[in-house]
Amino acid sequence: DALGHIFNKKKVYYKSTRQWSNSAVGMPEVRGHMIAVFRRLRGFQVLAQYLDRRAGTASFPAMELCKDLLGGALDTIPSGSSSSNSNSSTQNGGNGHDNQEGESAAAQTQLSKYRAIHDEARGFAESIMKHILLLDEITLKRMEAETIKGIRVKLYQLYNKLSGADGSYSRGGRGGSSSADPEDPRLLRDFFTFWRSLALKLITSQSLPLKLFGWDTIVEIIAESERLAPPPRAYLAKGAGTAFVNGLYSFDPKRVMGNGYMRPNVELQYHRKIPFDGESDGVGAGGGGKGPVVANDPPPEGAGKTLTLFRCTMRSQHKWWFLSEADIDQPGTDKDIDYYQHKSKRDEEGLPSASGWLTCRAGADPPPTLEAVGKLVPRGEERETPEHLLARWAIENEVVELVLGDSIHREIVSRSTELIKFLAGMCDRDDDDDGDVMTTESDEANGGSGHNKYCLQASHLLLAWKTCTNKADAAVSAQIYQLLVSILPSLSPALAIPLIEAIRDSLETAGAPTSPTSGQQKALSSSHGSGVMQKSSVHGGVGSLGISNSKSNLSMGGGGGG
Secondary structure: OHHHHHHOOOOHHHOOOOOOOOOOOOHHHHHHHHHHHHHHOOHHHHHHHHHHHHOOOOOOOOHHHHHHHHHHHHHOOOOHHHHHHHHHHHHHOOOOOHHHHHHHHHHHHHHHHHHHHHHHHHHHHHHHHHHHHHOOHHHHHHOOHHHHHHHHHHHHHHHHHHHOOOOOOOOOOOOOOOOOOOOOHHHHHHHHHHHHHHHHHHHOOOOHHHHHHHHHHHHHHHHHHHHOOOOOOEEEEEOOOOHHHOEEEEEOHHHEOOOOOEOOOOOOEEEEEOOOOOOEOOOOHHHOOOOEOOOOOOOOOOOOOEEEEEEEEEOOOOEEEEEEEOOOOOOOOOOOEEEEEEOOOHHHOOOOOOOOOEEOOOOOOOOOEEEEEOOOOOOOOHHHOHHHHHHHHHHHOOHHHHHOOOOOOHHHHHHOHHHHHHHHHHOOOOOOOOOOOOOOHHHHHOOOOOOOOOOOOHHHHHHHHHHHHHOOOHHHHHHHHHHHHHHHHHOOHHHHHHHHHHHHHHHOOOOOOOOOOHHHHHHHHHHHHHHHHHHHOOOOOOOOOOOOOOEOOOOOOOOOOO
C-alpha cells in the first residue's frame, strides 16, 4: 500500500496546480524523484524477487497496485535516444586519444547503468506476467476484464520502451533474448509470448465469458502482429517499358540497425544501382537471381544511375509511391526524374503495391510490376516474425480445433473468423530462407501449400463443414456456414477444392433437417469461382482523382511519413 501511494500518479498531491500547463511541475517531480531513489536502492530488484515468490498465490499484490508500479517503472526508464547515444559513443571510442578514451569509459559506465535499469524492469514485469499465467479460473472470473487488459497494456508499453522500438516489433531468434542489450527490439518478443499464453489460458477455460474475452484478445494479437510485420528486404521490378528500371531494389542500409532490423520511425526506401558492363544486375536469368550484365558497346542505357523506390507525401497529404532518380540536393521534390508512380489509396500506402503503377513523363509503357523479396530481419529469422510465431502457436496448440470442438458456441465461432482468415493468408507465405523444413509430404496431401505447415489446413475446413452439417444447433450451423462463406473466396485451390468436394458430396446425399439448406450449399460451392477471379485479377491504373501531382518537400526525409 505504501508503494501505491508513491507510484500512483493520480494521487491528489501529485497533481500540478497550474491548470493551464501540461508540464510536470511541483509535486509530479517529487514522484519521479522518489521512484528514482527507490530504484537506486535496488527497490525494483527486491520487489521482483518478492513478487516472484508469491506469483500465483493469494498474497500477490492487487492488480491495480501492480498497474501503478508498472506505470512508475515505465515513466522513469531512460529514453531510447539517451541509451542509443551512450551505446554509439562506446562503439566509436578507443582511438587512442585521451579525451575520447575518457568519453568511452563514461559512456560504458552509463550503458552499464541502463542495462541494470532495464534488467530490473524486465524482472519486475516478468514476475507480474508469471503471476497472471498462474492464476486459476475462479480467480480470473472474479477479475474485471478491463483490469486484466489494463495490466496487459502497461506491460506492452513497458516492453516497447525497453526494446526502443516505439511499437516497431522486431523479433529475436529461437534462442530467446536474455542476452540482448538495452533497446534491442528482440525484447518485445517476450511480451508477445506472454500475450499468446494468456489468450490460450482464457480460451481453454470452462467459463464462456473468459473464452469470449480470450477470443477478443486473439483478434487484438492478430491486428498487432500484422501491423508490426517487417517490411520486405527488397523488391524486384519487372516488365517496365524503360528497361533499366527493371531489377532488384534493396532496402537502404543506412536505415538498418546493427542487429539487422529496420530503425524505428524511418521511411521505407529501396535503391538500385544500374550496373555497367560486367557488373551484377541483381536480376539474372529469368529475373530471379544475380547475373553478370552482358558486355555492351556503348554501355547499357542508364548505366551508373541510382534509382529509388520510395514513398512521397504529396501536398494533398496523400502518400504515393515512386520509382525515380532522386535529386541529390532535394530528393522527394519536383526535381526528381520520375519514371513510374502509384497513386496509392489509404490502405495501400504502407508498402509498394505489386500492380497498378502508372507511367510518368520520363518512363515508357508498360509500367512495371513489383515482387516483394524476403523480410527485413537478420538472416535465419524469417520465420520468427510476429505473424509466423502467432501462426505456429495457433497450429501447435490446435486452436482451430478448439473452435469446432464439443463445446462449440456460435459466439466463439463468430469471433474466430479473424484467426481463420489470418491462418489462410499464412499459407501463401514462402519466405523461409533459414533452411528450416516447414512442410512434409503429408502436409501437402492435407491441403497445405507446400511452403508453410503453420497455416490453415484442409482438415480444418473439412472439420468445419462436418460440424456445420451434423450440429443439432441450427444457430451454430448457420454461424459456421457464414464463416466458410466469408473465407472461401480467399482460399488457395489446395484448400478450397477439398472443401468444395465435401460440399458437393453433401448435395448428393439427404441432409439432416438442421443442415444448411441445399440452396446454401450450392451458393457456398459456387462462391469460390468468383473468389479466384477476384484474387487473380490485376488492378488497373488509378484514374485522375483531382489530387495534386506535386511532391511535398518533406516527402523523403520522414517528415510527412506515417
